[in-house]
Amino acid sequence: AGTGLGSSNGAQGTVEKKSPSELTIGVAISTTNNPYFVAMDQAIKAMAKKNGTKVIIADAQNDSSTQLNDIQNFVSQKVDGILVNPVDSDSIVPAIKSANTAGIPVIAMDRGSNGGTVLSTVASDNVKAGQMAAQAILDAYGKGAKVIELSGTPGASATIDRGNGFNAEAKKLGLDILSSQSANFDRTTALNTTQNMLQSNSGVQAIFSQNDEMALGAVKAVQAAGGKIGIFGIDGESETHTAIEQGTVTATIAQQPGKIGEMALQAMYDHFNKKTVKKSIDSPIYLVKKDNVKQYMW
Amino acid sequence: MKTVSNFLNRFTSLTTLAALAVLMVLITVMNPSFLTTNNLLNLLLQVTANGFIAFGMTFVILTGGIDLSVGAILALSSALSAGMIGAGMPLPLAVLMCVVIGAGLGAINGFFIAYGKMAPFIVTLATQMIFRGLTLVFTNGNPITKGMDGFFLAYIGQGYLFGIPFPFILMIIAFVALYVLLHKTAFGKSVYALGGNEKAAYIAGVQSNRVKVAIYTISGLMSAIAGLVITSRLSSATPQAGNGYEMFAIAAVVLGGTSLMGGKGRMSGTIIGALIIGVLNNGLNIIGVSTFWQQVVEGAVIIVAVLVDVIRNKRSLQS
Amino acid sequence: MKTVSNFLNRFTSLTTLAALAVLMVLITVMNPSFLTTNNLLNLLLQVTANGFIAFGMTFVILTGGIDLSVGAILALSSALSAGMIGAGMPLPLAVLMCVVIGAGLGAINGFFIAYGKMAPFIVTLATQMIFRGLTLVFTNGNPITKGMDGFFLAYIGQGYLFGIPFPFILMIIAFVALYVLLHKTAFGKSVYALGGNEKAAYIAGVQSNRVKVAIYTISGLMSAIAGLVITSRLSSATPQAGNGYEMFAIAAVVLGGTSLMGGKGRMSGTIIGALIIGVLNNGLNIIGVSTFWQQVVEGAVIIVAVLVDVIRNKRSLQS
């Protein structure tokens, strides 16, 4: 939802031209507790280093109000631009607005903002990722396939979006979702939770895991149980690629966190080079299976 | 000079104040932009949520208790009142409801602890799970944003009065009120008495159960106010709000010189403790310490600050 | 019958055992697949990590202390030893190193608490941050998997002996060893004495500082063993491993009837406490309670179990 406040950044023409080496960019990451964001963070750092850009990275540890603080700190330090990976798309709005008021351009990464004005949103579509996973399961196991779902941290936007996308699509496609339990995006938790779910649900054919960390935990549970169950993740961690090669994971919907970061930083460079920046930059997501596993890597 | 230091010493622990000053100087040296008006105002704003909670926590810890459920109370009271706003309740009423709900949840803790004679740690650990779970159930895991941008609510967390962030002014008001309650009333004395020697307190006629219910109620109430500020700042109530805040509040209280054994400590120390934590969070960002190292530095500062305090107290005992 | 109940009562709190039984019956009624051999074996396996940590935590809590850093110690010792494995260290040596590192990190806690005379809560809160931060620094935030599938390591968490999960057997061995240490040796007596009255214990010749260092070392060591089991089960060391485990361990200890004030409690209670938490986690999954409600139910069960124990103790005092 757009708001009336957004006009403050409409002054693209008045932007002072600056080269990458003259820029200081604040990067607000939702959490570095996950290889996914670590990859994003590192790609940004590497690219900034190469171009002589100064970056300040803040980790909100998944707390919206910490993230608001982080961004306000960036504003008071008068950074040139802000890259933000929101903890969630609703509660990030005031932070975006405060950057807007200060005339600092903001680019959203991985997750969008439901208000304020961002120069651009570089994201892969989480709802779509869920839908793709449902499709992949249908392709592998057909209509009526028996599936259990490992969901992420309750209340996290990725959990909500992927869950919504997956469940709606699964219903449409006629998959049989036996049960859904949270494993907090965490590998160890997923191992135990999967074991327990396999215990109470018989005939499970596939597991949809809302991220790769949990998928890798599920692998261990399936191995211990000794059956043959398809495992579908989201993220595309390199470890998952190996697992797909080995056949322990069936497929993952790969995002490219590093790419997202690089594309966002590039967009910021472009902005300060007085080029037009697209309102929405789609970071493509790919279905990675055994046959194309060499193709996409973080 | 002597009298100033005497006054300060009576007002709060000088070590804590010194730690805060040293920290601020160090950070400024590393990045002068720390010491701009703008950043200091941000800092004040950022300290408020933890400040409110830590004030309530001071009462709890003074009685020898602990409240691990503050973050969950913050989330549940925010979510429920946000839901009411969404359902059309007038903002002032909803704000009042939020505070009432927070106090009520705190009272539940106090009730179990006082009348159930259960350890505060375990009661509030359990209610932390219960309240957080209920928040998720109520919000269905989604942030609530409907109707959250009315002026009345917005002002609580985003307003400025005489150029000072309104929530900070609110925090100072809460501080003064609780300071008076703790240090100038009979209730305050009974809080200390309970933490110092519960049996003696009973013999002296302190109504320990009532006092316990009251202090956990205060803690819940303060958490709800912190929730209001956060909800207002974010224009949304998120189900994960306040996660882990109990630890920051406890750290602020302990850094402020209040003993976890109860019976010893001061409100004024807590405000300095909260400022230390705020300065750390803000400053480490500003000087660009990498995120992984930030935790390490924060932990180390806490240890050093408390250690220095222990040594100083020992020395002052001997002299 | 009488003697059996007498024996059990001496061995552990009957209430806790009853709570466990009731819970198991309820879950079985709701979903009979809970009571299959297969699931019970899973359950045993799932209990081990928390079991190890809770055993160490029992010593800590008996002295009136607390260890919030267990999860971070688990992660750091796992990560460092996984790094060594990746660098080519032979598995048995790396496993030994893991345990040594865990013990060493625990000793650091103990050192600050004993010789620094600092509150255990604050020391271990700070080292939690430090150890977790160092884990992230060392792993760069990524899981370590290189060389983690050697048989020796794999067996620790995944092996079976006589059809029973090997880690469970390991846990029983640790239990027996620590049980004997706590209940049958002079060291054990001094752990209790320290929790009962530190001053009196010191004057009676208890070397309080050494005992403290020892118990936090034990706690660190047990955390490292838990880490080994987890690393082995996952064939990888993740930087977030053990996050929040301190709370489960503390809950297990308290459910097992050990007082957070120190001086009172038993190892055997802890194992039941850990089983209760394991059964809850496993059972709520199996009967398909929604994710949001799971926390609510767990919190409620903890409250009820502790409350029943308080009431029972009160009753037995009066009779």
Added chain:
Amino acid sequence: MKIELKNISKAFGVNQVLKDISLTVNSGEVHALMGENGAGKSTLMNILTGLFPASGGKIFIDGEERTFQNPREAELFGISFIHQEMNSWPELTVMENLFLGREIKKNGLLNNKEMRKQSRAAFNELGVNIPLNVEIGTLSVGQQQMIEIAKSFLSNLQILIMDEPTSALTERETSKLFEVIQHLKKRGVGIIYISHRMEEIFKLSDVVTVMRDGKVIDTKPTKDTNVNELVKKMVGREITDYYPHKNTPVGDVTFEVSHLESATNKFHDISFSVKSGEILAFSGLMGSGRTEVMRAVFGIDKPKSGVIKLHGKPIRIRKPLDAIRHGIGFLTENRKDEGLILDFSIRENVTLPSTRNFVKNLFFNTKMAMLFVRDLIQRLTIRSTGTEQIVGNLSGGNQQKVVLAKWVGISPKVLILDEPTRGVDVGSKREIYELMNELAGKGVPIIMVSSDLPEVLGVSDRIIVMHEGRIAGEILGKDANQEKIMQLATLGE
């Protein structure tokens, strides 16, 4: 006010501690309550003031039946109880302690001015001068006791119960207290006075009630009885000599302390030695530094300098365990804080310093410990339900005996006793002295710090008197008398 207790009984579990007690206390009289340790004196008073409920019986006040729900209620009614164990907050100030639970308010806030005024008035009445804004933990035990007493003056006092109020007071404070009691009596206040000190009973009381085994044995006007009769009624048998004769000879010097210097300025240049089989008393005014010396010797506090020798060889004592390993035992004066783990059983407390003696093949042998402790319980006549009774549930005097048992239990080579008979009844005192003699007979040197002059004179071979942190002089037991000791203790002040 007239209090009548009628047929009061009380049981803790199966332990019947009060049996059909009836007692009447009138205003304006001092009613002494005597009885062996564990006879039930404190329990009876706790029931009267609403701390515990009675199992049976009734309480009448001015003819009306009344049961207090809690101590505060009793106090509001005019009945104050100064407990045997102090109930205070060391970290709070004198004034905060005085007014806890009864603060004076003005518009909801504390009225410090009024409270200060009343505190000063109470202190004036007691004749003490204690600053109001210091933490009471920094004050001497005697001063703290005076504050407890001052507290009761702040309410509408009609009946004042004192449970061994003088056990921690100096001579001067004690005589001050007696003046206050006379004054209160004149004001019409009734006083219940519990003490094990005979001379106090005869100096103060109008009526005396003797209890034994939870029963009232007799109530009599004090003037109609005498010490021997009271003792006989309490103990159930005649006691002829209160200080049993010690007939073992003194041997060679075994334990020496030279030039011990306090790190915190509490004592200076302390040198003394004890011979085997000798009982050496340390006398002096309270606060003269005796306890501090012994704490330093035992390794609790670190001295600045000094040498300690055992059998002529210097030994290093840096912590209590070092002392214990050398066979030194130290009964501390504060049993609640330093002597006991109140939540633990008698067995656990007694065996704590001697744990190692019960370790066989690495393991602690509980059976052996039980037998050992059972033996000590009998020897010291500790009134209890057995080795497993929780120490916190014992009477004050019996707790004291447990602390003694703890140190006797290490089979000490040197025994230091700080106020060993504090709160102990006459009969038990005699048993303690006999035990000291027995140990001395085996060659154990005993150092006894005591503020009880008759005791010092009665049992010691030699007496060292301290004054303001220094040794003021030394007297042989056979040459000593009260005057000589007091003169050294005050250095003629």
